[in-house]
Amino acid sequence: MSDSVYSVSEIVGSSTDSIDDAIKGAVARASKTLHNLDWFEVSGIRGRIEDNARCHYQVTLKVGFRLDERTATA
Amino acid sequence: MSDSVYSVSEIVGSSTDSIDDAIKGAVARASKTLHNLDWFEVSGIRGRIEDNARCHYQVTLKVGFRLDERTATA
Amino acid sequence: MSDSVYSVSEIVGSSTDSIDDAIKGAVARASKTLHNLDWFEVSGIRGRIEDNARCHYQVTLKVGFRLDERTATA
Amino acid sequence: MSDSVYSVSEIVGSSTDSIDDAIKGAVARASKTLHNLDWFEVSGIRGRIEDNARCHYQVTLKVGFRLDERTATA
Amino acid sequence: MSDSVYSVSEIVGSSTDSIDDAIKGAVARASKTLHNLDWFEVSGIRGRIEDNARCHYQVTLKVGFRLDERTATA
Amino acid sequence: MSDSVYSVSEIVGSSTDSIDDAIKGAVARASKTLHNLDWFEVSGIRGRIEDNARCHYQVTLKVGFRLDERTATA
Amino acid sequence: MSDSVYSVSEIVGSSTDSIDDAIKGAVARASKTLHNLDWFEVSGIRGRIEDNARCHYQVTLKVGFRLDERTATA
Amino acid sequence: MSDSVYSVSEIVGSSTDSIDDAIKGAVARASKTLHNLDWFEVSGIRGRIEDNARCHYQVTLKVGFRLDERTATA
Amino acid sequence: MSDSVYSVSEIVGSSTDSIDDAIKGAVARASKTLHNLDWFEVSGIRGRIEDNARCHYQVTLKVGFRLDERTATA
Amino acid sequence: MSDSVYSVSEIVGSSTDSIDDAIKGAVARASKTLHNLDWFEVSGIRGRIEDNARCHYQVTLKVGFRLDERTATA
Amino acid sequence: MSDSVYSVSEIVGSSTDSIDDAIKGAVARASKTLHNLDWFEVSGIRGRIEDNARCHYQVTLKVGFRLDERTATA
Amino acid sequence: MSDSVYSVSEIVGSSTDSIDDAIKGAVARASKTLHNLDWFEVSGIRGRIEDNARCHYQVTLKVGFRLDERTATA
Numbered sequence: 016m017s018d019s020v021y022s023v024s025e026i027v028g029s030s031t032d033s034i035d036d037a038i039k040g041a042v043a044r045a046s047k048t049l050h051n052l053d054w055f056e057v058s059g060i061r062g063r064i065e066d067n068a069r070c071h072y073q074v075t076l077k078v079g080f081r082l083d084e085r086t087a088t089a
Numbered sequence: 090m091s092d093s094v095y096s097v098s099e100i101v102g103s104s105t106d107s108i109d110d111a112i113k114g115a116v117a118r119a120s121k122t123l124h125n126l127d128w129f130e131v132s133g134i135r136g137r138i139e140d141n142a143r144c145h146y147q148v149t150l151k152v153g154f155r156l157d158e159r160t161a162t163a
Numbered sequence: 164m165s166d167s168v169y170s171v172s173e174i175v176g177s178s179t180d181s182i183d184d185a186i187k188g189a190v191a192r193a194s195k196t197l198h199n200l201d202w203f204e205v206s207g208i209r210g211r212i213e214d215n216a217r218c219h220y221q222v223t224l225k226v227g228f229r230l231d232e233r234t235a236t237a
Numbered sequence: 238m239s240d241s242v243y244s245v246s247e248i249v250g251s252s253t254d255s256i257d258d259a260i261k262g263a264v265a266r267a268s269k270t271l272h273n274l275d276w277f278e279v280s281g282i283r284g285r286i287e288d289n290a291r292c293h294y295q296v297t298l299k300v301g302f303r304l305d306e307r308t309a310t311a
Numbered sequence: 312m313s314d315s316v317y318s319v320s321e322i323v324g325s326s327t328d329s330i331d332d333a334i335k336g337a338v339a340r341a342s343k344t345l346h347n348l349d350w351f352e353v354s355g356i357r358g359r360i361e362d363n364a365r366c367h368y369q370v371t372l373k374v375g376f377r378l379d380e381r382t383a384t385a
Numbered sequence: 386m387s388d389s390v391y392s393v394s395e396i397v398g399s400s401t402d403s404i405d406d407a408i409k410g411a412v413a414r415a416s417k418t419l420h421n422l423d424w425f426e427v428s429g430i431r432g433r434i435e436d437n438a439r440c441h442y443q444v445t446l447k448v449g450f451r452l453d454e455r456t457a458t459a
Numbered sequence: 460m461s462d463s464v465y466s467v468s469e470i471v472g473s474s475t476d477s478i479d480d481a482i483k484g485a486v487a488r489a490s491k492t493l494h495n496l497d498w499f500e501v502s503g504i505r506g507r508i509e510d511n512a513r514c515h516y517q518v519t520l521k522v523g524f525r526l527d528e529r530t531a532t533a
Numbered sequence: 534m535s536d537s538v539y540s541v542s543e544i545v546g547s548s549t550d551s552i553d554d555a556i557k558g559a560v561a562r563a564s565k566t567l568h569n570l571d572w573f574e575v576s577g578i579r580g581r582i583e584d585n586a587r588c589h590y591q592v593t594l595k596v597g598f599r600l601d602e603r604t605a606t607a
Numbered sequence: 608m609s610d611s612v613y614s615v616s617e618i619v620g621s622s623t624d625s626i627d628d629a630i631k632g633a634v635a636r637a638s639k640t641l642h643n644l645d646w647f648e649v650s651g652i653r654g655r656i657e658d659n660a661r662c663h664y665q666v667t668l669k670v671g672f673r674l675d676e677r678t679a680t681a
Numbered sequence: 682m683s684d685s686v687y688s689v690s691e692i693v694g695s696s697t698d699s700i701d702d703a704i705k706g707a708v709a710r711a712s713k714t715l716h717n718l719d720w721f722e723v724s725g726i727r728g729r730i731e732d733n734a735r736c737h738y739q740v741t742l743k744v745g746f747r748l749d750e751r752t753a754t755a
Numbered sequence: 756m757s758d759s760v761y762s763v764s765e766i767v768g769s770s771t772d773s774i775d776d777a778i779k780g781a782v783a784r785a786s787k788t789l790h791n792l793d794w795f796e797v798s799g800i801r802g803r804i805e806d807n808a809r810c811h812y813q814v815t816l817k818v819g820f821r822l823d824e825r826t827a828t829a
Numbered sequence: 830m831s832d833s834v835y836s837v838s839e840i841v842g843s844s845t846d847s848i849d850d851a852i853k854g855a856v857a858r859a860s861k862t863l864h865n866l867d868w869f870e871v872s873g874i875r876g877r878i879e880d881n882a883r884c885h886y887q888v889t890l891k892v893g894f895r896l897d898e899r900t901a902t903a
Binding site for chain 3: 246247248249250251252253258259262263266267295297
C-alpha cells in the first residue's frame, strides 16, 4: 500500500428482493466502468412502496477505487 | 405529480429473521391504516439480544404517504 | 405559556415554483386538520427532475402544534 | 416479544422547573391518548428565556408505542 | 421501475438572486452533460458576501441520474 | 489571501415573505456592526406559524468576517 | 414579531449539583451583559470527574437575543 | 429493571454472504466473552470489494450488556 | 499535563428518579473498576415507559480515564 | 474549578503550510483580545486551492474562555 | 464571480508521513485530470495500522472545481 | 480475509507538538496491550490552551483490532 490516491463515486442500487441484492447490483454495475474497486460504504437505505404494499429498495453506496496513472477521471 | 402534500409517519418493525423481514412487516402493518403509501426510509437498525445469543431486529422506518382531500390526519 | 405539551408532525410540501411555495402549501394543508399550529422547521429540501430539466421541489417540514385537553391524537 | 410493530410520535413537553419535569409531563399527556407506551428518546432540549432571566424548558421526545390489531393510526 | 442503478453527482450552483435560482442553474448545467436526471437533494446553502452587503448564494446539490447500458461513467 | 484569521458570528434573520428575505435582512443587519464580511452559511430554517396559517421565517446563519489588526473582538 | 434580527452566543455553564443548575447559572451570567434574551438550546452535556467520583457538569448552550437598533455587536 | 448500569462495546462483524450474517457472527463472537448481552445497534455498514466484484460486508455494531456486581470491566 | 493517553468507555446508567441520578450512578459504577476517571460526555438520553406512565431513564455516557503505565486495557 | 461560566467563540485560522499552523495562528490571534482561553475544538478543515495546485488551509475552531466578573461580552 | 456552476469530486489521499501530506498528494493527483480546482474540504481522517504500530493515513477530501462551457463531466 | 470479528476501542492521544504526534502516541500506547491493530479513525480534534497561548492537542481515535480465538475482551 504505497501513497495511492483513491476516488469515491456515489451510486444507488435498487431491488425488489432485499437490501443485499440492491448492494450487489450496484457494485456489479459499477465494476463495468470502474477498475480497482476497493471498498464501499452504505450511506442510506430507502425505497418506493408500490400498490401500498411492495417494497422496492434503493440503497445508496459510496464506492472507492484506486486511481492508477492512466485513469483519466478523479 | 401535482403540488401534493405528503405526511410522514415513523414506525418500527421487528423480526427474529432478518432486517428485510422487519421492514416488510412494518410496511404491511402501516398499509392497514394508511393509504397512498409512497416511500420509506430506514432511520435506524437496532435489536434485542435474547439468551445472550439470538438477535431480534428492530428497524425504524419513516414512511411517506400522499394526503388526499378526504384524509383527516396530517 | 403554561406547561403545555406540543405534538410534532412531519409533512412534505411540493411545488414546481419555489421552496417557499412548497413550505406554504404544506402549512396550509396541515392547518386544515391540525389546530394551534405553532412552529415549523425545515428538515430536508429535495426534488424530482422532470424531462431532464424542470425542478419539482419537495420540502420536508416538522410542524409543531399545541395539544389542548380535547385533542385526541398525541 | 413477537414480531410486533411500533409507532413513534414526537412530542414536546414544557416546564419552568426542570428538564425531568418537562419529560414527565409530556409522557403523562401522551398516555391519555396512546396505549402501550414502551420507550422514549430525548431528541432536543431548548427553552424560552422570560424577563431576560427565567428558563422555560421545552424538551422534545420521541415516544414509541406498540400497535395492536385494533389500533387505527400507524 | 426495474432494478436500475443510479449515479449521484455533487454540484454547486450560484446566483446573486435567490436560492431557487442557484438550484435551477445547477440543474440546467448538469442536464447538458448528464442524461436521465431523476432527483436532486440540497446538502448545503452558503454564499459569499460582497462589498460587506450583497449575498452571492452557493447551493450544493446532489443530483441522481439513471445509468443505462451505454453510460460509461458510474 | 495571506494567513488571515476570521471570526464567525451566528445570527437569525426573520421575514414574513421568503427565506431569501430573511437571509438578506440578517446580512444587512450584521454589516452595520461587523466589517469585512466574507461569507455566510445557512445552519437552520425554521419559523413561527401565526393564526394557524401564516409563516414567519427564521433563518439561522453563520457569517464569517476577516479580523484585521484593529478589530477588538475575536 | 416584526422582521427582527437575533444574535446567538454560545456559553458553557457549570455546576456540581445538576444539569438544570448549570443551565440556569449560564443564563443568569449571560443576562448580565446581553439584553433581550429570547431562547436557549442545549448543544452538549459533559463534565469533569473529580477524585474518581464527583461529577462537575458542563452544559453548552446557545442563547439567542434580539438585536435592537442600539446594539453594537452582531 | 432496577437501577442497573450497562456497558457498551463496539464490534465489527464480517461476512461474504449478507448483512444479517455479519451481525449474527459479531453477536455470536461477543457472547463468548461478554455476559448479559442485552441489545445492539448498527452504526455503520461498509465492506471490501474483492476482484472488482465480490462484496465482503463489514457491519459495525454497538452491543450493550448489563454489568453485575462481579463484572470487572466497565 | 504531559503527553498522556486516555481511554474512553461507553456506559449506560439508569434511574427511575432523574437524569442526574442516572449519570451519577453510572459514574459511581465505573469508578469501581476504572481508575483516573477524568471526564464524561452524555451521548444519549432515552428510557423505558412502564405501566404506560412511569419513566425509567437510561442515559448513555462516554467516560474518559487516563492510562498509566500499569493499565492493561486500552 | 468553581461554578464558572465559559463563552465560546468560533474563529477560522489559515495557513499555506499545515493544519497545525492554521490552528496555532488562530489561537494566537484570539489571545490578543480574549483572556482566560481554556480549550479549543476543531469543527472543520477546508481550504482554497490556488493555481490548481497549492493548498491554503482554513481550519475552523471553537475556542472557550472563562468569563470573570469584569468581562463585558458573553 | 458570475453565476458559475461547480462540480465536487470525492478523493482519498494516503501517506505514511502526515495528514498534510495525504491532503497535498490527493490535490496534486486531482489536478492532473481536473481543471479550475477551487476548494477542498476534509470529510474524514482514518488510516491503516501496519505491524501493530505504523500509521498509514487516509484522508478523504471533497474537491470543488469550476465547470466551464467546454467541460464534459458534471 | 475470512469472516473475522473486530473490536473497536476509543482512545485519546495528546501532544504539545502536532495532531500527527498525538495520533502516533495514541496508537503506540494502544499497541502495548492490544494485538492485531488494523485501522484507526479520527473522531475528534480538540485541545487545552495553556497560558492563553500554547496548544495541547487531544485527538480522539477509534482503533480497530482483529479478535482471534484466544482474545478475551470483545
